[in-house]
Amino acid sequence: MLVIGTFEHSLELEQALSLLEHDGIARKHILVILMDTDPKNPNQFLSKPTDLYPNAIEVGTAFATACAVIGTSVGFKLAWGPIFSGLSAAVGGFIVGFGLYLFVKKGIHKTRSKRLPEICVIVQCTEEQVELVTETLWKFGVLTVGRVKEPSLRA
Amino acid sequence: MRNQLRRPLATISVYGINLLHRQNPYVVAWWSAAFPGFGHYLLNQYIRATLLTIVEVIINYLTNINIAIVYSFCGEFDMAKSVVQPRWAIGYIIIYFFIIWDSYRSALVQNKLCHLAQLENERVAAVNLRPLEFQYIEPKKPWLAALYSFFFPGLGQLYNHQFALAFYAMMWWWIYLTLSRAHESVTLMMVGNFQESIAVLHPQWLLFMPSVVGGSTYYAYIMAREHNRLFRIEQRQFLAERYSHSEVRLFPR
Incomplete structure (x- = not known):
């Protein structure tokens, strides 16, 4: 099974990941994707026109x-x-x-929603672990959670 | 770890987080004009900024600049002329404009250094745990930082973990409050005693206060915002490193 969660940057995110590893999810079964919330350079310090x-x-x-x-x-x-x-x-x-x-x-900028999914976490786990993973994610401030069978395993 | 990186973006010391950030050089110059030294705080040059603020208070006091400003805005130009001390005034003006120019120039250079540091993307430390202090990067609420400093300059800095600067600012605010008698005046105003509430005020010391509130509020806001950016950068570096060998296959062969 794949459990997919989106997060904002937070300390809770690290707590969630560490706890998952602690509870037996192998590090190699976790995939973390850094999402850009801006068309350009995510590490940008320069104040952008959207600021x-x-x-x-x-x-x-x-x-x-x-x-x-x-x-x-x-x-x-x-x-x-x-x-x-x-x-x-x-x-x-x-x-x-x-x-x-x-x-x-005014007019040059678009307004953006406050809480953006800045990090996408994909966890590969067994059917039995799904509940544990989902609960852990919810406990540590995940924005949205989805779950799906690995595409190749579908009947 | 320290001094090994050629172009670090940030460092965490006992006194808090020091970081490079890009900023508008005109804004930096403006804060130098509002209170000589404030521009250099924005530029992370705390020692010279602190010395500059001390120099500003002393020379401004000796020259009666603030009293002259009050007289000028009240239209009493003869009085303004008579209070300014010529033996200090010219030196004050020379230093005043040098500081504005120096902070403007430094902001331009630091913006370039910041750009280089961003491109290098050297690993940022997340915490500094020492026997007597604990400093760490954490997400902040910029509005809250600004609000604290608005009510008592220094508190926003304390919220941002810059405790040395915070206590320096709070010490000065107590001095301003004592010498200007601003809070006494507010109390008198609350009970409706307007005449006396104006009479107790001392203009020389009162006139330092708007710039200090403004500068401290702005600085608290900016620093909280930059801490958020730094937190994001550090966490991304960490996550990219830790989960770089993931074997998750979304579409297994």
């Missing part, structure tokens, strides 16, 4: 800090004082920076 929100946050925080300094200064002349004035200027600045970035970049 829409992180980039917007960068711009937002920069705006917020600049506005907070100005807001705090002006606040000494305002009834509400520098702290509220600085904080509200920071919030305003963040919204403006964040919003402007999204507005300018």
